[in-house]
Amino acid sequence: MPFIxxxxxDEREMLAECGVHRIDDLFDEIPDNLISKPLSxxxxxxSEMEVSRxxxxxxxxxxxxxxxxxxxxxxxxxxxxxxxxxTRGEFYSAxxxxxxxxxxxxxxxxxxxxxxxxxxxxxxxxNASLYDGAxxxxxAVLMAVRLHKSARRVLVPxxxxxxxRSAVRTIVSNQGIEISEVPYCPESGRTLAQTVKGKLDAQxxxxxxxxxxxxxxxxxxxxxxxxxxxxxxxxxxxVNPVSLALFKPPGKWGGDGVDVAVGDGQPLGIPLASGGxxxxxxxxxxxxxxxxxxxxxxxxxxxxxxxxxxxxxQAREQHIRRSKATSNICTNQGLAVTAAAIxxxxxxxxxxxxxxVQSHVNMKRLLGLLAGIxxxxxxxxxxxxxxxxVSLGKPVSEVCDTLRExxxxxxYPLGKAYPELDDSILVCTTETRSEADLQLYADMMTRCIGxx
Amino acid sequence: xSIPADLKYTDTHEWVRKEADGSVSVGITHHxxxxxxxxxxxxxxxxxxxxxKGEECGVVESVKAASDIYAPLSGEILAINExxxxxxxxxxxxxxxxxxxxxxxxxxxxxxxxxxxxxxGELVESESD
Numbered sequence: 001m002p003f004i005x006x007x008x009x010d011e012r013e014m015l016a017e018c019g020v021h022r023i024d025d026l027f028d029e030i031p032d033n034l035i036s037k038p039l040s041x042x043x044x045x046x047s048e049m050e051v052s053r054x055x056x057x058x059x060x061x062x063x064x065x066x067x068x069x070x071x072x073x074x075x076x077x078x079x080x081x082x083x084x085x086x087t088r089g090e091f092y093s094a095x096x097x098x099x100x101x102x103x104x105x106x107x108x109x110x111x112x113x114x115x116x117x118x119x120x121x122x123x124x125x126x127n128a129s130l131y132d133g134a135x136x137x138x139x140a141v142l143m144a145v146r147l148h149k150s151a152r153r154v155l156v157p158x159x160x161x162x163x164x165r166s167a168v169r170t171i172v173s174n175q176g177i178e179i180s181e182v183p184y185c186p187e188s189g190r191t192l193a194q195t196v197k198g199k200l201d202a203q204x205x206x207x208x209x210x211x212x213x214x215x216x217x218x219x220x221x222x223x224x225x226x227x228x229x230x231x232x233x234x235x236x237x238x239v240n241p242v243s244l245a246l247f248k249p250p251g252k253w254g255g256d257g258v259d260v261a262v263g264d265g266q267p268l269g270i271p272l273a274s275g276g277x278x279x280x281x282x283x284x285x286x287x288x289x290x291x292x293x294x295x296x297x298x299x300x301x302x303x304x305x306x307x308x309x310x311x312x313x314q315a316r317e318q319h320i321r322r323s324k325a326t327s328n329i330c331t332n333q334g335l336a337v338t339a340a341a342i343x344x345x346x347x348x349x350x351x352x353x354x355x356x357v358q359s360h361v362n363m364k365r366l367l368g369l370l371a372g373i374x375x376x377x378x379x380x381x382x383x384x385x386x387x388x389x390v391s392l393g394k395p396v397s398e399v400c401d402t403l404r405e406x407x408x409x410x411x412y413p414l415g416k417a418y419p420e421l422d423d424s425i426l427v428c429t430t431e432t433r434s435e436a437d438l439q440l441y442a443d444m445m446t447r448c449i450g451x452x
Numbered sequence: 453x454s455i456p457a458d459l460k461y462t463d464t465h466e467w468v469r470k471e472a473d474g475s476v477s478v479g480i481t482h483h484x485x486x487x488x489x490x491x492x493x494x495x496x497x498x499x500x501x502x503x504x505k506g507e508e509c510g511v512v513e514s515v516k517a518a519s520d521i522y523a524p525l526s527g528e529i530l531a532i533n534e535x536x537x538x539x540x541x542x543x544x545x546x547x548x549x550x551x552x553x554x555x556x557x558x559x560x561x562x563x564x565x566x567x568x569x570x571x572x573g574e575l576v577e578s579e580s581d
Contacts, residue, residue: 149498290493290513315492315518324520 063407066437070387070428071214071412072133072161073278074267076242076355077432079346082269086339100311106334107309111297113341120244120344121237121261122251123283127294129332133264134167136280137208137238139327140260141172141179143284143291144206144234147259151205152177157191159184159213160238162417180204186420189217189380189389193227200227206234209258211250212243215426216363216387217380225254237261241268241281243385245349246356251283260284269343270336279333279340289313293327358431359386362438366429369442373450379424387428389414389421393449396425402448408441454482456548460563461572462524467548468566475530476563477551480512480521483576485547488514491540496532496553503527503555505562510552512543524566527557 006014011023020026027035046054067075085091090105100107110128117126130136141154154172156165158181169179182199185192196207207228212218221237228235235258237250244250250261266278284292290313298312318325344352363386370376375393392399396413403410415422429438455461460468465484469477485491493513503509503523510521531554536542542550557563567575 290495315513315516320516321518324518 065404065407065409066433066440067272067409068427068429068433068441069409069412070216070430071426072163072264073272073275074240074242074386074428074430075272075432076267076269076359076430078269078271078343081346082339082343085342086335091338092335101308104309107297107311109338109341110295110332110334111299111309112345113337114297116341116344117241117281117283120241120249121239121281121283122249122257123261124251124286125289125292125296126281126283127292127296127332128334129265129337130280130282130294131329131333132276132278132280133238133262133266134161134164134280135171135329136262136264136282137164137236138168138171139282139293139329140236140262140284141168141177141206141208142175142327143260143288143293144236145172145175145177146291147234147288148205151203153180153203154178154205154236155180155182155196155199155207157182157184157208157210157213157219159189159191159215159217159219160208160210161214164238178203184213184215185382187380188382189213189215190382191219191224193220193223196224196227200231200233204231204233206236206259208236208238209253210238211247212240212385212387215380215382215389216384216428217382217389218247218385221248221250221253223254225256225258229254229256234259237263239263240385241265242352242356242359245352246360246385257285259288265333265336265340268340270339277333277336279336290316291326293329295332355431356386359429360384362386362429362431362433363388363427365435366427366433366438366441369438370445373442373446375449376445379421386430387426389424390427391421391424396423399445399448400425403441403444406444408444410441410445454548455569455573455576457569459548460524460566460568461575462522462566463575464522466521466524468524468563469548469551470563471554474560475554475556476525476527477554478521478524479547479551480543481572482547484519485543488512488517488519490515491543494536494540494543494552496536497529499529499532501529503529512540512552521552523555525555525557525562526559527555530554530556 015021114126114128130139144154145152154177156179180199182191182196184190209219209221209224211221225235237258239250239261241263251257261283263281264278265281270278295311296313297309300308300310302308314320316326318328363384367378367388370390377391379389379391396415400410400413411425411427414424414426461481465481467479467481471477491512491514495511497509505523505526507523508520509523512519512521533551536550536552
């Protein structure tokens with residue numbers, strides 16, 4: 001039987017009872033300028049066949065670009081098995097089921113994911129993910145301020161991803177939390193301890209450290225962490241998860257490790273897709289577990305002593321605490337996290353390390369090739385992971401357009417987010433760039449710039 | 453129903469005991485712990501902090517709910533019961549022995565504005581209807 005709440009006769013009767021002719025008459029009070037009109041700029045709908053024709057034509061016209069942009073979302077190789085498995089019916093739901101414990105498989109995947117992220121970050125606990133890296137950072141800022149109880153200022157490096165800075169401001173500024181930016185060193189591209197030190201006082205609740213920072217540059221994470229902890233200030237790490245296979249994990253920075261570690265999980269098996277959906281991860285020390293937002297899956301035993309999985313620490317979530325909940329953004333990205341858990345399982349620790357090493361080696365090679373081109377310079381002398389700021393002797397848009405015509409996306413122009421770097425682009429190489437790709441990039445740059 | 457006659461009570465289910473030195477001990481009532489179920493965590497205020505009467509000053513968390521604790525009187529926190537950090541179940545076992553914090557009231561007379569045992573008994577009765 002179809003579910004039809006009101007028949008046409010029911011509606012007529014109800015309208016007559018109300019003394020109006022049409023349903024719209026009930027909304028007479030709403031001023032005309034507030035009522036939405038049909039969308040004139042949106043074309044009529046197309047059939048699936050027509051849409052796929054449209055997309056194929058666009059793809060043929062645009063071509064497949066050789067991509068050298070990272071800037072927060074990275075093109076890594078994703079084994080075909082990852083999404084083949086993730087899209088199995090048993091996994092293919094982006095939401096934690098409402099009767100959570102009835103879905104032991106889903107809970108186990110989330111538990112395995114949490115275990116892997118704890119191992120990767122060397123932190124005590126992680127949640128089952130958040131929307132993306134930027135919102136995870138905002139939640140970490142809120143955690144640190146709740147923990148501190150009196151101070152409400154958080155230091156954020158100017159060398160943190162501009163989108164992260166803006167998302168954090170949007171989320172926390174209405175809660176009376178002040179974000180103060182720490183400038184970067186114009187020579188090294190690093191956030192210097194002495195600059196941070198100058199901004200530390202009793203009003204500061206936490207310091208954010210990005211590793212690598214937005215410029216791809218590696219920060220002195222031990223020095224910065226110790227500096228903040230000595231002043232009794234919490235440390236929040238914002239990290240690229242792939243880089244952790246190569247560098248010291250945030251749980252070990254400065255001896256004690258950071259208090260909260262966050263980042264975007266996209267590099268772990270999530271394809272580039274016009275900005276998402278990606279997922280954010282958030283890990284913390286054991287003593288902060290009750291300040292941590294989001295879902296957490298725990299392993300336990302049932303009445304018969306058999307192992308099983310359960311949601312835990314739910315008492316502070318919004319379905320119980322309502323407006324007093326730890327966070328009101330505490331869903332998770334179930335499907336993306338499922339893919340990440342599968343991706344990490346297939347690569348293993350050694351596989352992930354090789355991805356990180358190859359990405360880094362490719363960047364060193366590319367920088368070596370670019371060093372020979374007159375007018376092209378590495379902007380900062382700080383060591384890098386797989387991204388670097390490169391200044392061009394010519395207007396950035398001109399160079400990018402020329403390379404685009406040759407099928408190469410040259411890099412992320414920095415002028416908009418950093419006006420002082422309007423002669424520079426942010427270039428990225430992952431393990432997916434071959435020797436020939438790097439050579440082609442350098443050749444095109446030489447043709448475009450080096451011929452002066 | 454266990455409501456000792458020598459204690460004072462709030463309508464938010466805290467009990468208050470007057471100590472010899474003029475301070476008061478504060479905990480949650482037997483009725484409150486019964487409603488919350490097995491307690492797993494107690495978040496106490498910082499020693500030295502001052503609260504106004506009725507201000508949130510802590511949280512008790514059970515397996516099914518987290519509930520705010522309100523300062524029963526205006527005053528300063530003198531001490532907290534550290535033993536609850538590792539053994540919050542003491543509140544379930546014996547609610548009137550498991551004090552959460554001691555507070556020095558700004559105005560000792562304010563104690564008289566709280567409910568007595570029979571007043572609290574009536575409150576519990578009316579809320580259970």
